[in-house]
Amino acid sequence: MANVSSDKPNIRQVASIAGVSHMTVSRVLNDHPNIKPDTRRRVLEAIEELDYRPNLVARALATQRSRRLGVIVESPVAFGPNSILRAVEFAARAADYSVTPIALNEGDQLSPQDAVESLITQGVDALCVIAPRSSSVAALRRISISVPILVVKADADPTFLTVSIDQHAGTTLVVDHLVALGHRDILHISGPLDWLDARARERAFHSRAKSWGIRERPIVVGDWTADFAYDFAMGLSRLPDYTAVFVANDDMAIGFIHGLHDKGFEVPRDLSVVGFDDVPLARHFLPPLTTVRQDFTSLGSAVVEMLRAAIEEREIPTLTRIPTEFVPRASSARPREMR
Incomplete structure (x- = not known):
């Protein structure tokens, strides 16, 4: 040399x-x-x-490229959106790209169109939208966007590139786990149904529960927060007929277990509880929380690779759904009547 x-x-x-x-x-x-x-x-x-x-x-x-990706992220302090943003930033840095994020919070004056226009003005090569509401996606359809755009959502879309964690498969693993334990009456506490991930989990729950012949029970629509689920549990006047609860994220699951404890009920002796996300504290909660782990690292890599392919006019990778992993822990067990 x-x-x-x-x-x-x-x-x-x-x-x-x-x-x-x-x-x-x-x-x-x-x-x-x-x-x-x-x-x-x-x-x-x-x-x-x-x-x-x-x-x-x-x-x-x-190249007439900035090697910068614009990211619009809704509710960036929540575990899922924040984890995806960090994963996209890490994958972009490894590919010698930078990331310019803009947060959309509920109640803000900033609209999706404002966010898009701001990022385009800054010269980004492509856009990514994380954790979108259906209203935000509808707003994006009405905007003329001059760069490739990817939306992190479960369903394919004729307008945008899409990639997501496989919400349907993750939810199916939850229902199958509870059915295998013997549960036939399961309540679902969902996230806000304007959120596409919450809607995907709710639909997958009903579909899989129906295939098992589980009792059709109205869902409880939550807001992703532990406080909501805690208050719901505290509102129970007696031990409910259902024997298990699938909660759409770990924050609400932990709040629900806390409320059950304060009402004098025990998990999983009286009710089994399963969450979704596998937040870092899930394995240290009492009892440790059964949940679904999302591979945010792989999702971030897929987002960046798809956008790079679009920018460079290469063939777009076909992988659009990232597999989940079911994590059984002590918060789920056989139904109380089977012990």
Whole structure:
């Protein structure tokens, strides 16, 4: 290998060490598909040897791209949306992209159109929308958007790219687990049904429960907060007829268990409770919470890869749903009448 200059390395030094043209180095840096594996390897080794850092401003001028993704995230303090945003930021950084997020909170004056216009003005190459409400998606359809846009939602969409955690499969795992334990009367506490993830879990619950012949019981529509579920549990005048509760997220599940405890009921002796998310404290709660783990890291990588493919006019990856993992713990057990 050639001696490394003490000056700040440049693309032509990388090309000289790798034995290629500077245009080939540029193609490797931009993930051009028509590069031989051996050539790519030599270029990457030269980059590592020189500790070369591309001039992002020069690259943006050459490609007319900013290598920046705009992200619109609803309720960013909630566990799911915040986890997805962090995963997208991490995956984007690994791909040499930056992320500019804008938060939409309920009651804010900022509209989806305001958010889109702000990000487009900042020169983003593509847009991602995290944890959308159905009203937000409807608003996006009415906006003319000049860059690729991806919406993190469970159902395919003719207007946008989509990718999501497989909400249907995760919910199916919950119902199957409770049925296997012997439960035939299960209550569902959902999230707000304007939220697409909440709607997807609610529909999947009813579909799977019906296939098992479980009693049809009206759902309780929550607001994602532990306080809501705590108050609902405190409103119970007696032990209910249902023997298990599927709660649409872990925060509400933990609040519900807390309320049951304060009412003198015990989980899982009196009621089994299952959540969704696997928040970090779920395994340390008493009892440790049975739940569904979402692979946010894989979701973030899929978001960035799909948007990069769209930006670079490559074939879009076909994977649109990320598998979930069921995590059984001590908050679910056989129904009380079977003990």
